[in-house]
Amino acid sequence: MEPGADTLHMYNTHSAAENLARSHLRRPRSMPDELAEKVLETIASSKRIARERVLLDSTLEDLGMDSLDQLNLLFALESDFNISIPDDEAKSIRTVREMVEGVRKLVAGDSGTASASVA
Amino acid sequence: MAPRRVAVTGLGVICALGNDVSSFWNALAAGRPGIARIESVDLTALRFQNGAEVRNYDPAQHFQPSQADLLDRFAQFALVASRQAVRDSGIEFTPELRQHTAVVTGSSVGGQSTQDAQFWEVYGRKSPRVHPLTIPRIMPNAGASHISMEFGITGPAFTVSTACASSNHAIGQAFWMVRSGAAELAIAGGSETPFSFGFLKAWEAMRVVAPDTCRPFSRDRRGLILGEGAGIVVLEPLERAQARGAPVHAEIVGFGMSADAGHITSPSSDGPARAMLGALQDGGLAAEAVGYINAHGTGTPNNDPTETRAIRQVFGAHSDKLAVSSTKSMHGHALGAASALEAAATVLALRNAMLPPTANFTTPDPECDLDVMPNQARPAEVEYALSNAFAFGGLNAVLAFRRA
Numbered sequence: 001m002e003p004g005a006d007t008l009h010m011y012n013t014h015s016a017a018e019n020l021a022r023s024h025l026r027r028p029r030s031m032p033d034e035l036a037e038k039v040l041e042t043i044a045s046s047k048r049i050a051r052e053r054v055l056l057d058s059t060l061e062d063l064g065m066d067s068l069d070q071l072n073l074l075f076a077l078e079s080d081f082n083i084s085i086p087d088d089e090a091k092s093i094r095t096v097r098e099m100v101e102g103v104r105k106l107v108a109g110d111s112g113t114a115s116a117s118v119a
Numbered sequence: 120m121a122p123r124r125v126a127v128t129g130l131g132v133i134c135a136l137g138n139d140v141s142s143f144w145n146a147l148a149a150g151r152p153g154i155a156r157i158e159s160v161d162l163t164a165l166r167f168q169n170g171a172e173v174r175n176y177d178p179a180q181h182f183q184p185s186q187a188d189l190l191d192r193f194a195q196f197a198l199v200a201s202r203q204a205v206r207d208s209g210i211e212f213t214p215e216l217r218q219h220t221a222v223v224t225g226s227s228v229g230g231q232s233t234q235d236a237q238f239w240e241v242y243g244r245k246s247p248r249v250h251p252l253t254i255p256r257i258m259p260n261a262g263a264s265h266i267s268m269e270f271g272i273t274g275p276a277f278t279v280s281t282a283c284a285s286s287n288h289a290i291g292q293a294f295w296m297v298r299s300g301a302a303e304l305a306i307a308g309g310s311e312t313p314f315s316f317g318f319l320k321a322w323e324a325m326r327v328v329a330p331d332t333c334r335p336f337s338r339d340r341r342g343l344i345l346g347e348g349a350g351i352v353v354l355e356p357l358e359r360a361q362a363r364g365a366p367v368h369a370e371i372v373g374f375g376m377s378a379d380a381g382h383i384t385s386p387s388s389d390g391p392a393r394a395m396l397g398a399l400q401d402g403g404l405a406a407e408a409v410g411y412i413n414a415h416g417t418g419t420p421n422n423d424p425t426e427t428r429a430i431r432q433v434f435g436a437h438s439d440k441l442a443v444s445s446t447k448s449m450h451g452h453a454l455g456a457a458s459a460l461e462a463a464a465t466v467l468a469l470r471n472a473m474l475p476p477t478a479n480f481t482t483p484d485p486e487c488d489l490d491v492m493p494n495q496a497r498p499a500e501v502e503y504a505l506s507n508a509f510a511f512g513g514l515n516a517v518l519a520f521r522r523a
Contacts, residue, residue, distance in 0.1 A: 066382070066385070067384065067385055068382075068383065068384060068385075071324065074326070084166075086166070087166065087326050087330070090326065
């Protein structure tokens with residue numbers, strides 16, 4: 001397939017993922033690993049690669065993510081975690097670990113510059 | 120038979136810089152942007168807040184209510200600009216000329232505001248019906264159709280849709296038709312009105328719209344600013360224009376097109392370079408003859424360095440003698456109408472011997488190391504100029520102009 005040819009598909013929101021995000025919101029940050037695991041799953045499903053390929057220390061470049069793949073991922077994360085990821089924060093992210101920590105911050109609603117939004 | 124020379128004898132413009140050609144030019148020459156907080160859409164749920172909207176526009180001043188009913192805002196703008204252009208050209212249509220006049224318009228998305236409002240009726244308000252004129256208002260060819268009806272033009276008429284290059288593709292087709300004799304006259308350009316909530320949300324999701332303003336080639340650029348409007352040119356053989364004593368604003372001398380065949384949104388430098396080369400070759404121009412380029416210059420992090428490399432690829436050492444500016448810094452990125460506004464800006468720059476600047480510029484970027492004329496217009500008599508347009512989808516179109 002040509003690069004980018006399939007990347008404007010509408011992402012299928014997984015209701016299980018939404019439930020997970022909500023349950024995480026209810027629990028006082030007791031399951032950070034579960035959140036990280038969910039972010040990794042979202043990355044894998046958004047990029048359509050095996051979950052095992054996605055490591056905390058992977059860079060988005062390592063995973064072969066081009067600019068549109070990254071847009072799709074941000075959309076998927078916003079949908080799954082009910083958050084709004086500001087452009088400037090999104091641009092600074094290079095690794096999976098940074099992505100996990102960014103999502104964690106937004107889910108907890110303690111970001112100085114961004115607020116989690118509930119759709 | 121030698122190909123005919125093609126003159127621009129009429130100009131019409133409506134955009135954030137003004138609702139006629141003289142106010143448009145005054146703003147360009149002053150380096151005064153028309154970018155401000157968006158007024159036509161509720162911004163509560165939008166990350167970006169600024170745009171380049173047409174102000175002080177009342178449809179009732181231009182259209183009877185029965186005609187306005189048929190017209191989405193983008194088609195209204197197409198008509199407003201084409202009335203100006205036809206009046207400016209002083210052309211008098213005969214039945215014979217009407218049959219041999221072409222209308223070629225560009226639009227990326229057609230009647231967005233109609234589509235947004237009417238789809239909301241069924242999706243949001245659960246209404247069982249939409250307005251019966253929804254289809255004829257949405258269709259991207261509505262501009263061309265209404266122009267043909269307005270002036271009784273019965274020759275070839277069509278619309279080109281190539282995203283941000285639509286108008287250059289449209290004007291290029293019209294230029295070739297007049298040059299070859301396939302048409303005796305052409306009304307060409309484009310119109311766009313992207314300010315509808317759903318469409319703005321789609322741009323927000325692309326994460327390419329600046330939160331502040333449009334700063335092409337400036338190191339602190341943060342993206343494009345959407346704009347709206349229409350630009351229309353009247354084209355005719357130079358001989359005919361001279362014979363009837365018409366004002367010749369400039370000539371179009373070349374047109375080049377190419378496709379990147381690469382990425383759907385990330386630009387290449389090879390494709391744009393080939394389109395610029397194509398325009399030079401089509402016009403029989405040496406690269407060294409060009410003095411000014413009205414750049415695509417969107418102000419996104421990616422476009423401007425890529426365009427800089429493309430210009431250097433084509434012009435080599437002459438790149439450092441070129442004056443380059445992006446007038447999107449003032450009229451915003453009007454998508455399918457952008458290159459029509461820029462064609463008008465380029466024609467006026469040649470005619471008035473004054474090159475419009477790149478506004479909102481603060482800091483040089485080593486990756487955009489051309490003479491981009493920060494913030495100040497420059498008096499200069501330029502013989503030849505290019506106007507660049509490079510679309511999402513990798514479709515590139517470049518026009519070459521000559522001072523009259």
